[in-house]
Amino acid sequence: xxxxxxxxxxxxxxxxxxxxxxxxxxxxxxxxxxxxxxxxxxxxxxxxxxxxxxxxxxxxxxxxxxxxxxxxxxxxxxxxxxxxxxxxxxxxxxxxxxxxxxxxxxxxxxxxxxxxxxxxxxxxxxxxxxxxxxxxxxxxxxxxxxxxxxxxxxxxxxxxxxxxxxxxxxxxxxxxxxxxxxxxxxxxxxxxxxxxxxxxxxxxxxxxxxxxxxxxxxxxxxxxxxxxxxxxxxxxxxxxxxxxxxxxxxxxxxxxxxxxxxxxxxxxxxxxxxxxxxxxxxxxxxxxxxxxxxxxxxxxxxxxxxxxxxxxxxxxxxxxxxxxxxxxxxxxxxxxxxxxxxxxxxxxxxxxxxxxxxxxxxxxxxxxxxxx
Numbered sequence: 001x002x003x004x005x006x007x008x009x010x011x012x013x014x015x016x017x018x019x020x021x022x023x024x025x026x027x028x029x030x031x032x033x034x035x036x037x038x039x040x041x042x043x044x045x046x047x048x049x050x051x052x053x054x055x056x057x058x059x060x061x062x063x064x065x066x067x068x069x070x071x072x073x074x075x076x077x078x079x080x081x082x083x084x085x086x087x088x089x090x091x092x093x094x095x096x097x098x099x100x101x102x103x104x105x106x107x108x109x110x111x112x113x114x115x116x117x118x119x120x121x122x123x124x125x126x127x128x129x130x131x132x133x134x135x136x137x138x139x140x141x142x143x144x145x146x147x148x149x150x151x152x153x154x155x156x157x158x159x160x161x162x163x164x165x166x167x168x169x170x171x172x173x174x175x176x177x178x179x180x181x182x183x184x185x186x187x188x189x190x191x192x193x194x195x196x197x198x199x200x201x202x203x204x205x206x207x208x209x210x211x212x213x214x215x216x217x218x219x220x221x222x223x224x225x226x227x228x229x230x231x232x233x234x235x236x237x238x239x240x241x242x243x244x245x246x247x248x249x250x251x252x253x254x255x256x257x258x259x260x261x262x263x264x265x266x267x268x269x270x271x272x273x274x275x276x277x278x279x280x281x282x283x284x285x286x287x288x289x290x291x292x293x294x295x296x297x298x299x300x301x302x303x304x305x306x307x308x309x310x311x312x313x314x315x316x317x318x319x320x321x322x323x324x325x326x327x328x329x330x331x332x333x334x335x336x337x338x339x340x341x342x343x344x345x346x347x348x349x350x351x352x353x354x355x356x357x358x359x360x361x362x363x364x365x366x367x368x369x370x371x372x
Contacts, residue, residue: 007101010088011079015109018075026067031056041136045143051135058132061124065117069286072113073318076106076294077311084298084364093365102364103357106295110288118284122267122276130264160247165212180214189224202244212245278329281342283322285349290318292353299360321349 004012035056042051080102083089089102144158157166168178182194196214203210222235268274297310325345332341 005101005105006092006095006097007089007105010083010092011076011102011105014082015075015079018078019071022071022074023064023067026071027060027063030063031059034059042139045139046146047139047143051139054135055132058128058135061120061128065120065125065283068113068117068120069283069290069318069322070315072109072287073290073294073297073314074311076109076291077297077314080295080298080364081301084367087367089365090367097365099361099365103295103361106291106357107288110291113287113291114284117287118280121283122269122280126260126264126266130260133261133264134258160212160245163245180212190222191224192219192221194219209246209248212247214240214243214245216241217243275330275333278333278341279326282326282329282345282349285345286318286322286325289321289349289353292350292357293318295361295364296353296356299357299363325349 035052038055039052042048042055080089092101093099157164159165163182163184166181166183168181170176170178177199180194180196180199182196183191184193185191194214194217196217198215199217200213200215201210202213217240219238219240220235221238223233225233263276267276267280269277293314297314301310325348329341329345336344
């Protein structure tokens with residue numbers, strides 16, 4: 001049975017509760033901005049609320065990864081601040097619990113969060129991007145399929161085998177469909193067209209083929225359009241009954257490529273294989289750095305006006321490392337050996353705040369000056 005220390009019992013619940021609340025709020029705000037765009041796109045292709053929620057869910061992991069480090073910083077800062085302000089850490093210190101336990105809790109929280117960040121950025125986000133692209137492509141395909149095969153009024157245009165078909169709505173309620181116009185231009189500027197007032201789509205058959213059945217059709221063919229100085233070329237007119245055009249849905253539907261794109265496959269953790277590895281590792285290092293910065297910010301806070309500046313300063317430092325750190329690591333990825341780069345990144349991300357905590361860590365268990 002795993003023994004939970006007193007520091008963990010005091011800090012774990014408020015830290016995790018605040019972290020969960022922050023992540024939910026950040027995800028909700030970012031998804032609210034994307035909701036209108038996704039809803040309009042889903043409605044354009046005949047999707048419903050379930051499709052919109054599914055597309056929103058695919059965007060959530062990337063938002064969680066962006067907000068995780070900042071959430072750990074804020075949640076742990078206020079959990080530590082409240083525990084010291086209420087005197088809980090002071091009571092633990094008088095009972096023999098040393099301040100390294102607080103540092104240990106912060107490091108464990110940061111390491112677990114870093115592992116979570118690497119898993120989300122390296123596997124969940126690429127998988128969600130792939131699933132989102134396929135879901136959107138399937139939504140478009142289903143919309144086109146319904147537009148072609150489902151009975152009812154039509155006001156749409158489709159191109160099948162280089163022939164453009166334009167369906168118009170019926171002129172009165174007694175008609176199921178309106179007219180169907182077809183037009184095809186040849187490379188030599190000759191063209192052919194057709195007009196049908198009685199048509200239907202039949203299929204699919206056993207081989208997956210569909211047939212546009214044209215019961216009554218007027219077909220036109222012409223050698224070209226001519227010019228302003230020439231007589232217009234003759235147009236041949238033919239009336240046809242009970243004809244049809246065979247096609248397969250692959251010729252109409254936007255077929256989604258099932259192969260994973262570069263940013264849709266899980267990140268390989270083998271050095272030198274995936275250029276995204278540097279970004280994933282630096283994002284993972286950002287979480288333990290945030291935990292150490294939270295402890296450092298509490299130590300730097302007092303009863304003066306400085307206590308209002310420590311947390312914003314720590315957040316700005318975290319964001320600075322997030323932007324510049326990824327850029328530097330990406331540039332050095334092909335220059336330095338991988339493990340030397342990892343050690344250097346760990347030292348740069350964790351070293352300064354860890355050194356500050358080690359120098360002043362005992363103060364986290366002491367009452368704030370001016371309080372009794």
